[in-house]
Amino acid sequence: MSDADAEADPEFVFELRTCRWAEREWPPEAGEGDAEDAGDDCPAIVARQLGTKRRRWDTIVVEVDPAALRQRTNFGPRRLDSDLLDVIPHAPPDWEWYRDALPDPGYPWRYVRESIHRAADRGILDVRKRNNRIEIRRKWAYPDWVERIVAIENKPDLDASAARHLAPQLEYDVALSLADEVWVATRATGESVEPALLESVPVEAGILTLDPDALATGGARTADVEWFPRSLDPDAPGTRVLERGEVTEYGSTASQFEYADPEWKAHKRLEIAERAYEKGWRAYAETMRPDCRYFQLRREGRTLLPYCAAKECHQTSSECSGSCPEFSPEPPQWRTRGWPIEGGPGKGIRNLLEDRRERNRSG
Numbered sequence: 001m002s003d004a005d006a007e008a009d010p011e012f013v014f015e016l017r018t019c020r021w022a023e024r025e026w027p028p029e030a031g032e033g034d035a036e037d038a039g040d041d042c043p044a045i046v047a048r049q050l051g052t053k054r055r056r057w058d059t060i061v062v063e064v065d066p067a068a069l070r071q072r073t074n075f076g077p078r079r080l081d082s083d084l085l086d087v088i089p090h091a092p093p094d095w096e097w098y099r100d101a102l103p104d105p106g107y108p109w110r111y112v113r114e115s116i117h118r119a120a121d122r123g124i125l126d127v128r129k130r131n132n133r134i135e136i137r138r139k140w141a142y143p144d145w146v147e148r149i150v151a152i153e154n155k156p157d158l159d160a161s162a163a164r165h166l167a168p169q170l171e172y173d174v175a176l177s178l179a180d181e182v183w184v185a186t187r188a189t190g191e192s193v194e195p196a197l198l199e200s201v202p203v204e205a206g207i208l209t210l211d212p213d214a215l216a217t218g219g220a221r222t223a224d225v226e227w228f229p230r231s232l233d234p235d236a237p238g239t240r241v242l243e244r245g246e247v248t249e250y251g252s253t254a255s256q257f258e259y260a261d262p263e264w265k266a267h268k269r270l271e272i273a274e275r276a277y278e279k280g281w282r283a284y285a286e287t288m289r290p291d292c293r294y295f296q297l298r299r300e301g302r303t304l305l306p307y308c309a310a311k312e313c314h315q316t317s318s319e320c321s322g323s324c325p326e327f328s329p330e331p332p333q334w335r336t337r338g339w340p341i342e343g344g345p346g347k348g349i350r351n352l353l354e355d356r357r358e359r360n361r362s363g
């Protein structure tokens with residue numbers, strides 16, 4: 001890929017490249033120039049566009065305990081959502097009335113009963129009725145599979161204005177400390193990141209430069225660390241910045257904060273990790289139109305990137321939607337033949353991405 005192509009690629013494509021790089025080479029200090037083995041040092045699940053209601057991260061790296069991750073597969077590929085996480089990790093080894101076994105959820109018990117029945121339907125919890133009481137027993141112990149959660153913001157063009165825009169978001173991440181580390185990934189330009197840009201980004205955030213050409217061609221040096229992050233403390237109480245104070249000619253207004261307790265953070269981290277486990281980063285086809293006749297997957301090294309044959313470029317996920325003026329459904333006869341990766345029908349593309357997601361999920 002030429003420099004010109006790299007310039008033209010949308011942020012979305014850079015985000016997919018970052019995800020693929022992280023999947024193979026995380027953590028950055030161990031992985032430089034040793035792409036084949038580096039990932040073994042720190043197995044990780046990579047996902048994109050996850051976070052909380054207020055803050056969504058571009059790329060999430062969930063560092064895992066491999067043995068515990070294997071135990072997690074007992075519960076199937078679907079995530080345990082927030083309500084199921086109030087039940088499954090607390091399920092007892094022997095039969096017990098559910099209200100004795102589970103901690104008070106802080107919301108009505110009838111919703112817990114719904115979650116119990118959902119878990120039973122999924123085959124991940126034993127449930128029975130005795131003396132008109134619902135009793136539960138775990139099928140497997142829910143493992144402690146998440147070691148660390150790392151958030152990466154992708155800013156391929158980290159100029160002064162992008163850095164200024166990014167700073168409050170990173171400050172929010174640092175104050176809340178929901179992730180163990182926060183990074184900014186930017187495109188390598190052949191020059192070092194300007195000190196002025198480094199100053200705009202909080203010192204706690206790491207800065208990583210990724211070389212798209214090396215990623216595309218399998219070059220040895222795909223990433224450089226410009227600045228290592230500080231470890232945050234997800235077990236400590238965090239602070240949500242709700243509103244920033246402003247300095248005006250009449251004085252300054254106060255910022256507004258909200259306290260985030262460690263229990264909320266622990267639950268939210270597990271929720272994010274479970275979503276990452278289910279979703280991975282290849283789920284982009286679910287929000288695009290692989291059933292369009294112009295949708296293709298193009299290989300770049302070991303990465304499959306979406307490509308639009310009508311627009312002759314890597315399209316963004318927002319433009320590749322039902323409202324795209326050039327959308328044209330794949331002809332029905334395509335669906336009856338085995339198609340190669342490029343230009344194949346939508347279902348084949350979805351299956352291919354799902355296969356790869358499954359392979360990475362099971363380590």
Ligand code: SF4
Pocket residue numbers: 289292293294295296307308309310311315319320321324325326327328
């Ligand atoms: S024409 Fe539009 S809908 Fe079809 S692949 Fe291209 S961007 Fe997506």
